[in-house]
Amino acid sequence: MPSKRNKLTSHMLTGVVLAAILLGALGCEKLRVRDRPNIVYLLLDTLRPDHLGCYGYERDTSPRIDRMAAEGILFTRFYSVCPWTDPTIVTLFTGLYPQAVLPPALRKVAIEQKLPMELETLAEILRGEGYRTAAIMDHPGLNRKRNFDQGFEEYVNLPKKLGWHEWVGTPPETVFEEFTAVVEKIEKGPFFLYVHLVYPHQPYTPKPPFEGMFGPGFRKLSRHEKQGVINCYDGEIRMTDDLVGKMYDLMLERGLLDSTCILITSDHGEGFWEHGLREHGNSLYNELLAVPLVIRPPKAMNIRPGTVRDLLSNIDLFPTVLEIAGIDTPPAIPGESLVPYLEGKGAPSDGRIIFSENPHSNIPHGLACQSEKQKLVYEAWKPIDDLAVFRKNVSAGWPLQLFFDLQKDPLEQHNLAGRIPGIQLDLGNALVEHKRRNDEHRKTIAPETAPLDPATRQQLKSLGYIQ
Ligand SMILES: [Zn+2]
16 A cells, blocks of 8 residues: 555646646646635534425524525435444545444444544645645544544644533634634635534534524423424524624635635434434434535536435545545545536436445444435444355345335335345345445555543543443
């Protein structure tokens, strides 16, 4: 395997040579580094699309995001590769499925897994191509110790900088101050700015005036106080929306908006007892996998606003960002750029299967795939690491499989496992092939871990993140 330095150097040289050839051929100034668009990548943790106005929610939780969606492209059937944070971010940063990078493991081990240094991250590629790169992370686990800062010349981990916040999140005004300071540093660009806001992750604690905006809260999380829980979640979404709006206004005031692509998404959804479960990481049902995606392209792309209804996955975001930046995606990246969809040229997704996985959780450890019509979930009670055993179990429909007819049963309430064995097996074989491909890739990467300090481990334990 070539070293990262060699990979970066070769990528930079390829980029320079390509740019020179294209500039010569086209006489085109568009390819100059300084003319590349800025990219602001906003990750709003735990945000369900069906709680946003632009996705049809009846409450006014997201006026500013709705406006950006109206100015750009809204993706209505967009799913995450994983129902919890860390593996999803590994995918967004590397373009690879979580199990192609990280060995299957219990979550208490997974939260110490590092993003391997030998991988070339999105930020590293962009930096190698002349981008200024920065990240603002309001999440304690996505830190330098675990290599999530790879490729970022500015890396602000707010919990580490300001002290632990017990997942409530850094006050929005402080996040905005950091955002302003970072934009001032890099705005001569082109720049890539990744912002990971921990809200609306639980505990749902919207600050005034958003507290109580959608009704009273709750005293103790319980099934009986479900509406109070949702009221607080919605209030925190509105608080997040207000902050996103301020970021938008700042870019407008500084004359950056036209030259900037704004991307808004989430890492996973949240369960509100649809299948007897709440929060996330604990199933592969679609209330945990569906995530919003809004892309507001830069003016130069000349994109007409619209809606994309194709079945798509966030494995595609890595090549999408690179194409928007005018950079070729490295080989062996499994996703496909969404730029054709932005341009109204997306291919019909009939026949496409998208994959989600949870091999780094407490329990269950699942692998899932869905087509336009059906969805299969394979669940196991320990990490799924042996391909031969997995293949045998899939063929036997054992130990537990969930199979849904998404067209008749979009809320995944009626398990049809064993009722249409041919189609179930087709999807099962797709899962086996998915695992085989990713296992092979993972074997080329040396795993790295960063042990948690005792205080962080205790805090994660108290939140139920690890046992
Ligand atoms: Zn998350």
